[in-house]
Amino acid sequence: MMKQIRQIIITSFLFGTLVSNAQEKADQTLLNIGNEKIPSSEFVRIYLKNHQAGTTIDRKSVDEYLNLFINFRLKVLDAKESKLDTSSSFKNELAGYRQQLARPYLTDKETEEKLISEAFERIKYEVSASHILISVPEQIVSSDTLTYYDKAIAIRTRIINGESFEVVARATSDDPSVANNNGYLGYFTAFQMVYPFESAVYNLKIGEISMPIRTRFGYHIIKTLDKRAAKGQVKVTHIMIGVPKDATEEQKSKLKEKIDEIYKQVLNNENFGQLANKYSEDPGSSKNNGELPWFGSGSIIPEFEKVAFGFDHDGQVSEPFQSSFGWHIAKRLGRKEIGSFDEMLPDIKKKVFSDMRNTISVEKMITKTKVENNFKEDTVNLKQVDLVVDSSIYQGTWKPSGLNENKILFVIANQKHDQVEFVKFLTSYQRNSPKGSLHTIVRKGYSDWVNQTIYNYQQSVLEQKFPEFKYLMQEYNDGILLFNISDLKVWSKASNDSLGLENFFQKNKDNYKWGERVHYATYSCADEKILAKVSKVAASRKDKGMKPDDVVNKFNKGQTKVNINYLVVNPDDKEILGYESWKGGISPIVSKDGEFIFNEIINVTTGDIKSLIDCKGQTISDYQQLLEEEWLKSLHQKYPVEINQGAINQMVESLGQ
Template sequence: MNKIIGFLGVLCCFSGIAQEKETWLLQIENTNVYADEFTYMFKQNTELFADEQHKVNNYFPLFRDYQLKAHEAERLGLDTLASFKKEYTNFEDNFFNNYITQGPVKDNMIKETYSRKLKELEASHILIATPDASDTLAAYKKAKDIAEQLQKGADFKEMAKEFSDDSSAKSNAGYLGWFSVFDMVYPFETAAYQTPVGEISAPVKTRFGYHIIKVHNERENEGSRRIAHIFIQEDSLANAQKEAYMLYDLLEKGEEFSVLAKEYSDHKASVKKGGEFGVFTRRMLRPEVFSTQAFLLEKERTYTKPFKSEYGWHLIKLLENNPILSYEEEKPDLYQQLKQSGRAKQIQNKLVDSLKIAQANRITYAADEKYFAQHLTTLLESKEYTDFPAEKLYLKIGEEQYTYQDFLTYAENNWRKVQNLPEAKRVNAIEEMFKTEKLLTDYKKYLFTYDSDYRNKLLSYKKGMLVFELLQKQVWNKAQQDTLAQKEYYKTHQNKYVSSQSYNIDMYASPTKKEAKKIQKALRKGKDPQEINHKYNVVYTQGVFPVNSSKIPKAYTPAEKVSEIYKNNTMFVVINLYEEVPAQALAFSAVKGKVISELQEELEQELVKELHQRYNLKTNQETLRKLQQQLE
């Protein structure tokens, strides 16, 4: 996948692709279809020609007819239908969002995530909340003042107890314990990992408010452990220590940990599972002595000596050790976690930031900064646009120009998205949203022009939709709904709708030839088939079967009512013939589904023939020859 970088880089990196795109393969009137689109679609459909030679020559007619149908759909304006535009726009937006998360920005975020995953931090914080999206300026000033006092030597614990809006701060002085990547919201996590041990961060904004973070310590992330344990509660038995060591001695003598846990452990939640406690990281386990002992175990199936915590006595067994793996091994899982955590939005934000820098010379912010700050809310509420400079230039990106009216329309449609913000920030927020959308729209155009992978995936989907709409309109619906055409097709192709010659038979399959002979003899004596079926160890089948049915032995000939014995795979078969059913014409009602299907095929062939006659087609034979050399 091509690099997602600034436009200057895009133009450099994709110049070769642009040259390849100029190599046309097919012309339909004045519209070029390029070689790279053929290459993309050919590779998507290689299974059609897996065992064939001359694959390119065989695929090219299908590709050409597909392009003709897509061209005809555009001529008919099917791409302007509201339903089509809605579906395609949704696909394009989703595809673009997924596409931009595949490049270097994504890789950088995964690398950042991995580097953070290698460490665990111990920290405290002070929260200055911004409830109900109230004015954040006062909250920021308060947080900034607290941070300055802390930098001058104020006691963090005391400041947390006095000023923090975290309800737990009164009892824990803002202490958060240990955490790692994904445990905190992204802005908080980033600030924490960028703050050296022993230092205090500047105020950082999250959806909860402003945080001042103090990082106390850091340690290596040892991954996770799946453990089992036995817990002896001190108040349940005076001699808990003695019992714990007795259990340890039994383990040393070979007793199963799970058996002892079920019988002796006081931890009710894990007793039924043989003491199995689940999968935990070190920071998830409490108390500290418990997590320390659990992570001292490295070899699976080993266990600790008894140790005491504030709750009682414990023995821990390591069932599974899951250390942090290499970057390449962790990468797929980290990417999925990034997507699920919502941090993929950060990828888009970083892309937008890089585009603003790289495209500075292509962007013109022409709007009067004060105009909308003063008038937008009034315009939206009153809907009175007297003296509104609708055609005045608001923004220009490359050759694309957006007017004051374009921005106002966008604000009308998206104002609800900023209504939870402080009133003073709404106009600026909606303006930034508008600029971002237009910047990304421009980037989509560049990708479509210079990135063949991006372009061909979109073209494939769009043309596939167009061909579907065309065939549904002119082929499938017509064949489905036109009963006269169906019956006419049935009448003119009557010889195709004939039943196969068949046999009405009883068939007896036995595992031994000896028993098959007994069955044959009984049939020739006129014994009742059901009586034979019950008397002998036999697989009995009755019905009307086509002469070429795989169930009938290939050597079978209906010379007599009761057949000779045939070996069919591992069974010995005797057939009792009632009648030979000759081939006969099938009623329309019996073959209607097949008639419709074949009528659709005929209508599609007629449509393609008509399109070949309607349009002026040219094939670049030199390009086709090069494709044969490249792809075969």
């Protein structure tokens, strides 16, 4: 339900000059609902958001939407009067939405746009590179990183002085894959490597050796080998027969025979997807006709990538080929090139938002927020915190004591943040098992605390800085309240009030009738000859005043067993198709589920009253509509509505310009 509400709430607020003029000219009280005064600007904003572009704005359309708007505001007001906005569940839900909605506002837009443009330019190309990794522990004293940096410099010097990159890589790299690839990473494009590594490769010239590049894995020495136009993406389906690494030669031979046998079936035009489902040992695709997601360079093992991008057309099938996983047969399903900037923008934005690039944009936002809000700090006062921190912080058991004064550490937007506040932060920070000297831990903790505090400050003032965010939050606030009060007064009430629903059905059951319905009996017996006799008796039973049960009872003597089952179906039911042509309303005898059966048409009716079970869904919907109408009627009586007709006239005139 909340998903539907979110779909109703449109989040675009760029109305242009027309909206601004309309609001400036008509921003007066439009409605009085109970004790609430609603300005014209609020109605204009929501009306234009939901107004279909290209359609006429006139008094009629405004009046129609105004009625909907009034009912909406009445329901929200009733929710507030019922104190639904004070419940912890409401506050938690709204806070959750706010956290999600706030994230795009907590970055530096200029930086974000540059990163998006940069990513698009990089996506146009694929690069190949080799690297040597010097691992650095994630939590390390900053002074100790120099040791690792010096090691990286020494390794680079060996290469610069003429030693083979591959030889040095095998001898020094901490990357486990170096034993197999000599440090070669193949081709890749944007978002496939950590951002600092990616940037280094794209910025280097072909054949150039980088200075040490720091990532979260450590220091890298990188050599860019090639740069080419992007191949785009390909989609394939495949059949894989795995070959264990410790397989004997005999086992390998049998597995090769198996893939060859499957390939013969492919050449005989047997369904490739069904063959994949039957034979493929790739657990990720074997149950999906062997289909793999779209992929580009660097996203899959090189042997497979070479075949996949080597196809000339869709539907082309490869011969069996081998990879490090085993044998494959691949078939191309599609190929697509790099899209335009506008086509790729949503995907690039999403990746930038979830990539390390977003951290860069957030850090830039924090820097700007400091400047805009007169950030000032006194790090001298950190020395007193140094004195109260002891080695128990390494075990996460440090308890602050001995802080005799409480001095200011930094100020932003006239908000002062002091030593006590920072010490409280440190008591939680120690749970991360900090490393390094006590001085380093305090300085690193201080930096994180400042950044977190400024981030939280910026988040707290979004409504003041961004009117569109303020409006969006108001709509989510009202949307949640609307859902909760509607569920309380209408939806759940109609579903759970069994007595009220039954009474409503009894009063309105003439509204729930069947259309044309066919009533018939199915006779069944294991002996076809006996059932043939039953059929003859059934055909003449009406002349003898017999009922279908009488017919069955006549034959159910001794060990004979004839069964009868009564059913009511629509005329197009497959069990009675063509019943109009059955002689005497009796169908031919047929074999079904190990016995013989025939059907007899009893009668055809129209307008039978449905039972509540048969129409419960529709009855609940109608009952909800009644409850809605009664609720709105009571709301109009409880909260008088006054409409400023003069304000409406001015608003319509402005909007119609």
